[in-house]
Amino acid sequence: MIGGSNPCFIIAEIGQNHQGDIEIAKKMTKMAKDCGADCAKFQKSELEYKFNKRALERPYTSKQSWGKTYGEHKRHLEFSHVQYLELQNYAKEVGIFFTASGMDEMAVEFLHELDVPFFKVGSGDTNNFPYLEKTAKKGRPMVVSSGMQSMETMRRVYQTVKKHNQNFCILQCTSAYPLEAEDVNLRVIAEYQKEFPDIPIGYSGHESGVHISVAAVALGAKVIERHVTLDKSWKGSDHEASLEPSELTELVKAIRLVERSLGTGIKQMLPCEKPCHDKLGKSVVAKVAIPKGTVLSMDMLGVKVGEPKGIPPEDIFHLVGKSVTEDVEEDESITPDVVDGYGKKIKCRVE
Numbered sequence: 001m002i003g004g005s006n007p008c009f010i011i012a013e014i015g016q017n018h019q020g021d022i023e024i025a026k027k028m029t030k031m032a033k034d035c036g037a038d039c040a041k042f043q044k045s046e047l048e049y050k051f052n053k054r055a056l057e058r059p060y061t062s063k064q065s066w067g068k069t070y071g072e073h074k075r076h077l078e079f080s081h082v083q084y085l086e087l088q089n090y091a092k093e094v095g096i097f098f099t100a101s102g103m104d105e106m107a108v109e110f111l112h113e114l115d116v117p118f119f120k121v122g123s124g125d126t127n128n129f130p131y132l133e134k135t136a137k138k139g140r141p142m143v144v145s146s147g148m149q150s151m152e153t154m155r156r157v158y159q160t161v162k163k164h165n166q167n168f169c170i171l172q173c174t175s176a177y178p179l180e181a182e183d184v185n186l187r188v189i190a191e192y193q194k195e196f197p198d199i200p201i202g203y204s205g206h207e208s209g210v211h212i213s214v215a216a217v218a219l220g221a222k223v224i225e226r227h228v229t230l231d232k233s234w235k236g237s238d239h240e241a242s243l244e245p246s247e248l249t250e251l252v253k254a255i256r257l258v259e260r261s262l263g264t265g266i267k268q269m270l271p272c273e274k275p276c277h278d279k280l281g282k283s284v285v286a287k288v289a290i291p292k293g294t295v296l297s298m299d300m301l302g303v304k305v306g307e308p309k310g311i312p313p314e315d316i317f318h319l320v321g322k323s324v325t326e327d328v329e330e331d332e333s334i335t336p337d338v339v340d341g342y343g344k345k346i347k348c349r350v351e
Contacts, residue, residue: 002141002169003200003222008255011120011143011225012037012248013204015101016077017238020066025079026090028230029098031245036252039097041120041225044084046106047074064237081110088114108135116140120225123147123175123204129160136161142168143223145204147175151191158196169200169223172216178241179206186212189219206241210251217255218262224255283310283333284319290328296320296339306333311342318342 002009012032018025029040047056056071066076079087084100091098099116102108108119108131118141125131126149136142142165146154154170161168172188184207192201202223203216213224229242243251269277283306290300296319303313310333311319319339326338336342 006222007259008217008221009039009202009223010037010252010255011039011041011223013041013225013227013242015041015043015227015238017227017229017234017236017242018042018077019234019236020076020078022079022083022086024230025087028228029087029091029096030094031230032228032248033094033096035245035248036256037096037228037248039099039117040091041098042079042084042087042100043103043122044100044107044111045074045078045103046110047071047078049106050104064235066235084110084114088116102135105131105134108138112138112140118143121145123149123173126157127153129156132157132160133164136164136168139165139167141165143171143202143225144168145171145173145225146188147173147204151195154192155195158199169202170196171202171204171223171225172221173204174206177206177237178208181207181212184212186216186219189216189221193220208241210243210247210254213251214254214258217258224251226251278309280305281309282306282313284313284316285310286328286330286332286334289330290324292325292327293323295323301334304331308333308335310335311339315342 014025014028014032018028032040056069058070060067060070060073065073067073088098097117099118099120100111101120101122102111103122111119119135121132121135121142121144123145126144126146142161144157144161158170170192172185172192174183174185176183189201189203200222201220202225203213203221204225205213206227213226217224227238227242228248229239229244232239232242232244282303285302285304285306287300287302298320301316301319303316319342322342323340324338325340328334328338
């Protein structure tokens with residue numbers, strides 16, 4: 001379950017950081033599990049459906065390249081259907097959810113046959129409305145990133161998906177690798193929460209470190225997606241914006257700590273505060289000796305740390321005009337039992 005009071009769902013985006021090696025992909029899947037992530041996610045493309053011929057044939061001479069053309073590069077990084085089934089089975093063995101971004105409609109068809117727990121819609125397809133509609137109609141849960149989009153487009157995305165599928169969430173995302181803090185725009189999370197109050201909102205981050213992603217959880221993100229790697233120096237443009245195992249472990253621990261700290265939103269004295277209150281909490285005391293039957297006025301009353309504990313300071317104005325039923329010595333605590341008509345008790349939440 002995602003959203004509401006459920007824990008934040010943490011996606012370790014392996015993507016294509018596996019270098020085209022299925023054994024590395026398995027190692028990364030196990031790493032994601034060991035670090036505490038909920039899901040290991042990959043990227044699946046049917047290349048002839050994602051790219052046109054000229055895009056696949058264009059020269060690709062970058063230092064990140066795995067081939068002379070972009071098509072050769074992408075084919076090196078693409079796992080076959082059989083390999084995806086192998087990875088899925090391995091993920092089941094180690095006990096972590098397994099899915100992938102379907103980077104084109106045919107990839108979505110394959111992932112649907114593979115029975116993944118949810119579809120991830122990458123930012124590049126978020127404004128691809130035929131794709132969105134076909135994917136939503138399959139009825140499988142969806143996680144939709146929103147990089148490179150406007151709020152107007154995201155309203156259309158929400159309406160398009162919602163018409164066919166109630167079970168989805170939207171992630172705030174900025175598509176830059178690595179992402180500078182000034183471009184993260186975490187305040188969009190709150191705007192999405194207002195615009196789309198009936199679905200969970202999350203965050204997909206490409207920044208360095210873990211602090212911004214933890215802040216997203218504090219702002220209410222119910223899904224966190226971060227790219228992961230075994231080595232940031234490896235070939236590939238995503239590695240630099242990815243978390244190594246120690247960082248992913250730190251992120252998961254920090255998120256779980258922040259979740260524990262969020263509380264209920266109800267402000268009241270808690271049981272853990274009682275020792276401090278007993279030691280340092282102040283009470284109303286008598287500034288002067290007050291004989292039995294005296295009607296109290298403000299000039300008779302002060303506030304100090306008192307022993308025994310007396311009436312709390314917030315009630316001092318309510319004492320004015322009431323009479324005392326016993327003599328009260330100067331500097332003594334004024335306790336509830338000596339004030340006629342005062343019956344308030346100090347309240348403390350007990351679980």
